[in-house]
Amino acid sequence: xxxxxxxxxxxxxxxxxxxxxxxxxxxxxxxxxxxxxxxxxxxxxxxxxxxxxxxxxxxxxxxxxxxxxxxxxxxxxxxxxxxxxxxxxxxxxxxxxxxxxxxxxxxxxxxxxxxxxxxxxxxxxxxxxxxxxxxxx
Amino acid sequence: xxxxxxxxxxxxxxxxxxxxxxxxxxxxxxxxxxxxxxxxxxxxxxxxxxxxxxxxxxxxxxxxxxxxxxxxxxxxxxxxxxxxxxxxxxxxxxxxxxxxxxxxxxxxxxxxxxxxxxxxxxxxxxxxxxxxxxxxxxxxxxxxxxxxxxxxxxxxxxxxxxxxxxxxxxxxxxxxxxxxxxxxxxxxxxxxxxxxxxxxxxxxxxxxxxxxxxxxxxxxxxxxxxxxxxxxxxxxxxxxxxxxxxxxxxxxxxxxxxxxxxxxxxxxxxxxxxxxxxxxxxxxxxxxxxxxxxxxxxxxxxxxxxxxxxxxxxxxxxxxxxxxxxxxxxxxxxxxxxxxxxxxxxxxxxxxxxxxxxxxxxxxxxxxxxxxxxxxxxxxxxxxxxxxxxxxxxxxxxxxxxxxxxxxxxxxxxxxxxxxxxxxxxxxxxxxxxx
Numbered sequence: 001x002x003x004x005x006x007x008x009x010x011x012x013x014x015x016x017x018x019x020x021x022x023x024x025x026x027x028x029x030x031x032x033x034x035x036x037x038x039x040x041x042x043x044x045x046x047x048x049x050x051x052x053x054x055x056x057x058x059x060x061x062x063x064x065x066x067x068x069x070x071x072x073x074x075x076x077x078x079x080x081x082x083x084x085x086x087x088x089x090x091x092x093x094x095x096x097x098x099x100x101x102x103x104x105x106x107x108x109x110x111x112x113x114x115x116x117x118x119x120x121x122x123x124x125x126x127x128x129x130x131x132x133x134x135x136x137x
Numbered sequence: 138x139x140x141x142x143x144x145x146x147x148x149x150x151x152x153x154x155x156x157x158x159x160x161x162x163x164x165x166x167x168x169x170x171x172x173x174x175x176x177x178x179x180x181x182x183x184x185x186x187x188x189x190x191x192x193x194x195x196x197x198x199x200x201x202x203x204x205x206x207x208x209x210x211x212x213x214x215x216x217x218x219x220x221x222x223x224x225x226x227x228x229x230x231x232x233x234x235x236x237x238x239x240x241x242x243x244x245x246x247x248x249x250x251x252x253x254x255x256x257x258x259x260x261x262x263x264x265x266x267x268x269x270x271x272x273x274x275x276x277x278x279x280x281x282x283x284x285x286x287x288x289x290x291x292x293x294x295x296x297x298x299x300x301x302x303x304x305x306x307x308x309x310x311x312x313x314x315x316x317x318x319x320x321x322x323x324x325x326x327x328x329x330x331x332x333x334x335x336x337x338x339x340x341x342x343x344x345x346x347x348x349x350x351x352x353x354x355x356x357x358x359x360x361x362x363x364x365x366x367x368x369x370x371x372x373x374x375x376x377x378x379x380x381x382x383x384x385x386x387x388x389x390x391x392x393x394x395x396x397x398x399x400x401x402x403x404x405x406x407x408x409x410x411x412x413x414x415x416x417x418x419x420x421x422x423x424x425x426x427x428x429x430x431x432x433x434x435x436x437x438x439x440x441x442x443x444x445x446x447x448x449x450x451x452x453x454x455x456x457x458x459x460x461x462x463x464x465x466x467x468x469x470x471x472x473x474x475x476x477x478x479x480x481x482x483x484x485x486x487x488x489x490x491x492x493x494x495x496x497x498x499x500x501x502x503x504x505x506x507x508x509x510x511x512x513x514x515x516x517x518x519x520x521x522x523x524x525x526x527x528x529x530x531x532x533x534x535x536x537x538x539x540x541x542x543x544x545x546x547x548x549x550x551x552x553x554x555x556x557x558x559x560x561x562x563x564x565x566x567x568x569x570x571x572x
Contacts, residue, residue, distance in 0.1 A: 022253070023253035024229075024253070025203060025226075025229050025230055025231035025232070025253075025255065026203075026229050027198075027201055027202070027203035027229065027230075028201065029156055029158060029201050029203060030156055030201070034203055036203065036204075036231040036255060038231065038253050038254065038255045038256070038294075038295065039253070039293065041295055
């Protein structure tokens, strides 16, 4: 059974909201989401897990209006869908979102929420695992 | 979870997907330039209204198209241009605009930046103002167009500068490359002028002659080599061997084209209509349901009689539309492609000699006798080739097997005369028939 995300989330993420950067273009192409970031002139092809997350967050953000989708809800949905406990879900999702934010594909409000919570973009030195472990304990 | 790719071509290669990822809509059947080389005939097709264009955009979004190019004519001439762009962006398209830049003032440039348009392709034909203005037929167009490019770049909008190289502007290639480097735009240079869309081939007279094309090609190679020195070796594009099972063109496979009046085609240049969007179907549905489109999308080098046995195939960049215009047959070799392949071959081997004199404007297929020495060779029609021609006479309008016996088209086709689509039409043969 999955713990609710907010039980274990760093405080900085509890009020965070996310949405696709309005400047990007994106499409679900044959089951994989492709995101174009015109300002960076980059194209990101998300893997199936990332594609699932993008679909959910873009839909939730659309429903939520200009503010964006609540991050804790996104983490809960992700954990429930993939059968992950909240800490593991938070680590995976937060690193992914941090990467997309860094690439200009995603807007997170407050903008430094992920970093404040210790989540760095994938591939960048960060304290994500340690932070999750700490929270989990 | 992410993989950063450099462009959509890489995406296609990575997934191997057969997917209509890009579309072009010619939203305007009019232009504010009268370029000497333009293949289009303006003002006769008619234009879809705002609701129709937006409906097409919605259909394309639902079909999974990501890249949307808005072109014309001159797309910005439409009063609802901004509404169309905004609608496309609201459907999360990566929007590209093709324009001559004449109407891109500060206000429009601001709008395009606000809409996060993916890129703008601007046509610029020379860095010598008189040469550019003579090409466009509009005095002062050089100043306006280059100013538009600078405006867009100042707003960090990606700009592709498109130049068609012809006899009268070939000396402007190097200055234009310098200009694009200066402003941070990407050059997009074509060395081919197409026949007009009604089959009139007068514009082809503007094409580079063989000597000028060789010089132009060498200049481009030199520029490309300088550019590749700045890149890591693994980023260099692999050679294109054009295997028999490969496709000479991605037409009808990954992209779809919509004319200003809603006709659905494979590309702007290939003169065959697969259907129309006013039938309640979107462009992708039209393509997917069309047997003609499936046939065109499935054509490989192995289907092209002559080219399939030609040793210069690895050096060839043939085009179905060009072949239709020049040879009256999309499935045949044609002189300008052969001439260019010979130029590339000579450039790469450092020599070109003939076993026996090939005559003027030699057309393939060619056999490599030894490195640097070529001979003409022959190919033969198989039963499958004949069946394909009977099934799809629209591929070869001037050698149309369906041409009425005794008609001018049939007579000229027998004589080897190449009238292209205009003659076919004058003989009452539709080049846009659907199955």
